[in-house]
Amino acid sequence: MTEERLTARCLSKKTKYILSAAAIIAVLALVWVLEQNIPPTSSWSMLFTVIKKGAIYSLVVVSMNLLNGFTGLFSLGQAGFMLIGAYAYAIFAIPVEAKDSVYQYYEPLIGFSVPEMLTNAMGGAGTVGGTLGEYLGVIILMLFAGLVTAGIAFLIGLPVLRLKSDYLAIASLGFAEIIRTIFQWDGLGSVTNGSNLLRKFPTFSSSLFPLIVSGLCIAIIVLLINSSYGRAFKAIRDDEIAAEAMGVNLFKHKQLSFVISSFFTGIGGAMLAMFQATVNATPFTSNMTYELLLIVVIGGIGSVTGSVIGSFLFIACSEWWLRFLDEGQFLGMDADFMRPGFRKVVFALIIICIVLFYSRGIMGTREFSWDGVFNFFRTLPTRLVAFFKALPGRLVAFFKALPGRIVKFFKTLPSRISGKVKKLTGKTKNSKNNHINNTDKREEAQ
Amino acid sequence: MSKENVLRVSDITMQFGGVVAVDDLSLEVNKGEIIGLIGPNGAGKTTAFNVITGVYAPTNGAVALNGEVIVENHPQGKMKNLYKGKNDGKYKDVKVLTPDKITKLGVARTFQNIRLYKGMTVFENVLVAMHMNLESGIFGATFRSGKAKREEAQMREDAMNLLRMFDLEKNKDDLATSLPYGKQRHLEIARALATKPKLLLLDEPAAGMNPQESAELMRLVERIRDEFDLSVLMIEHHMQVVMGICERIYVLDYGALIAQGNPEEIQNNPRVIEAYLGVDD
């Protein structure tokens, strides 16, 4: 019996590969079919906004999770790195004849456009080769954006990664703000167009593009996490001192994680630029980083699957599903309190609830696996049957006990409120362990 | 007794400000030996470990591994005035290796207050310790190059062997922290062995164990020494364990070495008895 269960539980590696490939193809095909059939004026076209932005955010959030969740580095520089990626892409992608209208007040310094050059080199606009060339140029530039971001991250990492937890957070936040200012500076106007919009660079129109790019990048991150290096990162997260004692070079591995995370953040930034069709530095504030961090938490710190689910949920809620809260109607009635901004209040409340009551997030540290899915469905019938069998009894018991409970609730309310304070004092004892844990070597001296 | 020297700690003083945690400590470990480091609580034993493994830079003194100096320091800056040791001026060089470098040179340790990687499985805990010997770069490892695949397979096999030796293979996929206390101690040793050390530092390996478990541990330590061809330096409070397997014992009190010798000598040393039991006036 147990033997049989064990074999039933695990699918073979080959099956998993086939399933994954089939799932990916199915999703991409579905998106493609939907895109062909849903006109932009349909209310369902918001779906594509969610897919595009969700895919981009997934990549950025997963790279943030690599840093915060897998390496335990509390870095808050994400928005700054996205900004670098976005600019690195945009500056070199603006077609030559559009430069004058984009750089209205400056003499553009970069006199070429990579996608354009490749389009011309491979057969000119309109031809098959030209189109391929443009794609190639875009891909090259996205890699370039990642590399530039990684390079700058390397330099920032040199001083910043020697700092500990909170100091690291605040220093990286500071660097992000400095980056933002530099990119807005008039003096660099001939490259960055000062604080003004960069636009007219090639963008994508199909949701497949960000899906595929983000998917590939996330796959690479997952491979990394599952490699020996990923284990070293996790060891640093769990216990820096023990990691170092087992021969893990702390600085080198922190730097690796930081640079790789920034590389993918840069690519994410480039895609965000393409999604928005314009870039300027203003929106890349610390609030953007906080938003990303909240998504990491909602998904689960230390879960790639969670980050991806969290991103799509977050984007769908904030851009689409909760919009009705702003529109002044509730169940068909006019509701005065539902004016613009109400959506965000509700949204913020939901987030606080998640942080307070589900600090492990949607996935905790678990990951998606075919075994998990199959086991879920395999055991579903039995569990459902059990649930419904037990339901009448439980309902009866519940309603029987209800009056007594309500009375008890109000009777004990005063004493519980006064008792709460004491209880919390007792609890704090354990907390101290977490409190100091990975902070100082000194504490374990004696 | 012309045994090959593995570890030589010379004149180590460790001060935190004006507080002397280790006072002018010298000790030696030779190849294949099991050496005990004992002393009352707060005597500076763990601090000595921390100096040897590079967690702290000593205020003065040197540590040599296989004849090669890995740590050397002398009082500098503010410490010049605060230094209370005797050997001022004897050490000129400053050499402070980070713990990971020292581990690479062949010193592995366990921790008094078990420091396993909480979020990782038993198997992964051991694999991490093998990471430092990985030759593939990050690209190879990520994209699973042929070499990386071979290395990974080798690592997994070695790790399984280690787990088997410590009777942990059934717990392979459990979270490290879900293990019972005694097994966590074993896992820490297994993890330390995974770094392929020449010298193993055990910080109270028998803490919290009953006599039977302690006895098993003794046999295990001896077996490790023989099978892995290494030397062991251990801090231990269980006199049964220390006296049972250690060839030589160093006794620390208030940071300073008060006695050394074989178990018998130590047991009869009046200063040791005094340190442990106090004196009647």
Next chain:
Amino acid sequence: MKKKVALLLALVMVFSMFAVGCGGGGDDAEYAGTVKIGVFEPASGDNGPGGKQEALGVQYANYVQPTVEIGGETYKVELVEADNESDNGKAVTAATNLVSSGVSIVLGSYGSAVSIAAGDVFKDAGMPAMGITCTNPQVTKGNDVYFRICFLDPFQGTVLANYAWDNGMRKAYCLSKLGDDYSVGLANFFMQAFKAKGGAVVYEQFPDKNSDFTGYVANAKKQGCDVFFSPVSIEAAVLIIDQAQAQKLGMPILAGDTWDSNKVAEAAKGTDVEIIVTTFYQEGGNAQFDEGIKAWMEEDSTALKNNGGNTDLAAVTAMGYDAYFVALEAIKAAGSTDPADVLAALPNVEYDGVCGKVVFGENGDAVRDVAYVKKCNNETGKWEFLAEQRVEE
């Protein structure tokens, strides 16, 4: 405990989804159908106050004329508003949202930056868009679907520069906001024109979310300028006036159309700060419109609040009113609610509005050659008409 909270949350979500479903219904039977007009305006952020005033004009126009005749049948006009939050990033999704809600034409936005940022969304969807007071040339340039009914910054900048020069000002302090295409653009065109005349300029920019203008006012004083040119948002305007008063700026403040707002006038009330602006419309230019909208605002408390608590008119409100009627004309001319038809009909629409005649010329920009110069009366806190300014080509 946790499970219960989870269940509760899930219930709320499900409930909400139903609310969405139910909220959508309710077509009135008396009309042949509904035509939707998108209002793409900031309701929050820096340009929130201006965006709200501009949207007021559209809302009032919708109140005056809630139906439109298309092909002999009466259609109800419904406004769909989307808040772009004065943020270039949010502008894109707000615009997508408008497009996806099935509007026939989009009006807005106040603030050029968001219009530029969202331009491509409209372009890709083939959705006609009509800028009301976004004056930066880049809004319509190279974008076939974006039109506008106001004048442009090169024109406004020149008007302001001429005014400054003609009034004996020789050195100008220019202040714009980082990343705000409107203020940066207008400041640049002003400087070009002012320098061409032989004037000197000092140029500075302040960062996003800045509320400390002490240094900027002090700099203008230190440099010995004759005029303080700051075509920035209303939010910043109020703070600048406050600092100018505290530090005794001692020079007139010159600004563009954004400052033509009762909020600004109110801030200047009781101070001795001299403020001069150029704008699209002069209150009293069309008595019928003025009275009508004032009466409407008196009745509608939300509208009154959005206008800043009193019924003084901003030029952008009048422009919003005109824009709505231009849009109706276009829909009538198209004879359909399909955005593509409206887009085809739009270039040829002509309309005589309260702010003058709207005829679309090159790039889809309205042909405008008049700006009104107004000055703030510090005692009454009202705008007073000063001059009509044209530019000799």
Next chain:
Amino acid sequence: MELLSKWLPYILAGISVGGQYALIAIGYTMVYGILRLINFAHGDMFMIAGLMAVYLATALPLYITLPLVLVLTVMLGCTIEVVAYRPLRTAPRMSIMISAIGVSYFLQNLALYATGGLAQTYPKIEWLARTVNVFGASTKMVTLVTPVLVIVLVVALVMLIKYTKIGMAMRAVSRDFETSQLMGIDINRVITVTFVIGSFLAAIGSILYFTNYTGIMPTSGGMPGLKAFVAAVFGGIGSIPGAVIGAFVIGICENLIKGANLTTFSDAFTFVLLIIILMVKPTGLFGEKNIDKV
């Protein structure tokens, strides 16, 4: 003399804004000293205090409004502590920090909803807002009042911490959380008092700050909050005099930079300063070396 008259307006502005940062920074530094928590919501509480004054002043006279604002802000601060931080006492530090970010997000959005995204104008406190002349430079009265008030409050606070029983308890808790608990100190009481003091000072800071810069937006708390936090780090987090000095340094430098026509960099400079100090002296000006252990 000419040099002075040229730079005086900037220095005055710097002292004034520095004092206001100081009042916020004390809240940060005290909370951090005790809970090891960067209270990201502190800056937003400062903004909410401003908004409360705006709304209360429409119905009540100023002499009732202002004390009421102080009381309500203190209550808000304690509520945040009880609702968002206290349940997480046993959770890892990152959770509580994220909870703080969540609260900050909530307060900002609540303000956005309440104001409809429009900037509110702070009620004019005649005495503080009137223009005065200092050595030829015109400025608001609040510029002169701020540094004096800050010094008075800081002295009072230091006395409180040094000489009262609760002050002693606070010092003990910030030194060693666990031991002081074993010694019978009521941790929650100490934390509540910390939040009371922090919120109270933030409320006073908000009165001074918004009298100086009269526009309040939902995001108004962000930058001053961040700068005040940098000031706290600069002075050595946990140290009250350090936070005050750090705040004045940042306020003055920031305005001098504006005076040097580098206005674009006035915000970024704060962070440059932060990074320099973290590189050179990671524990800040007056920070203790093994601060992490506390």
